[in-house]
Amino acid sequence: MSTEDYDYLFKIVLIGNAGVGKTCLVRRFTQGLFPPGQGATIGVDFMIKTVEIKGEKVKLQIWDTAGQERFRSITQSYYRSANALILTYDITCEDSFRCLPEWLREIEQYANNQVVTILVGNKIDLADKREVVRQRAEEFAEAQSMLYLETSAKESDNVEKLFLDLACELIREA
Ligand code: GDP
């Protein structure tokens, strides 16, 4: 069996305001690193990582949104084939949480209605700067039938779990 073989292939797209840590989450998961400074940009459209879940090879094609979030210009083509969306906000940035309904409208408009969405509150290593209490985010996610997880791309907290939980959910729904 070659390493190219897989049982499932899923496309995962990260969305959310600029600066919340989407690129850092992808790089932490796919490359095991936290990029220094502000320069987290990946010069490619997507990154691939294959994980094994209950003996099955699950190939994850992970799409980052580089800069487009500023212009709300992520178009239908970007969402269309996504199996899952990681809607990310920054727990230290109230504004990034308040924009979530706007993102949900985009999802409703552009994503296919089978899409699995997980809400992620990133930067939990900055607990002393927290602006969004956990319960508020949990209630919001539950009301929208989204999974919820808090992560730190910096400390590698829950990042592996984020993608593995998502892969499990996608297999369940496949
Ligand atoms: P993006 O615009 O959503 O892709 O956000 P980036 O991944 O480029 O991250 C924006 C800024 O937040 C950068 O300065 C990162 O170093 C920082 N950052 C990202 N994730 C974390 C995290 O988990 N903890 C902390 N403390 N900073 C983070």
Ligand code: MG
């Ligand atoms: Mg980015």
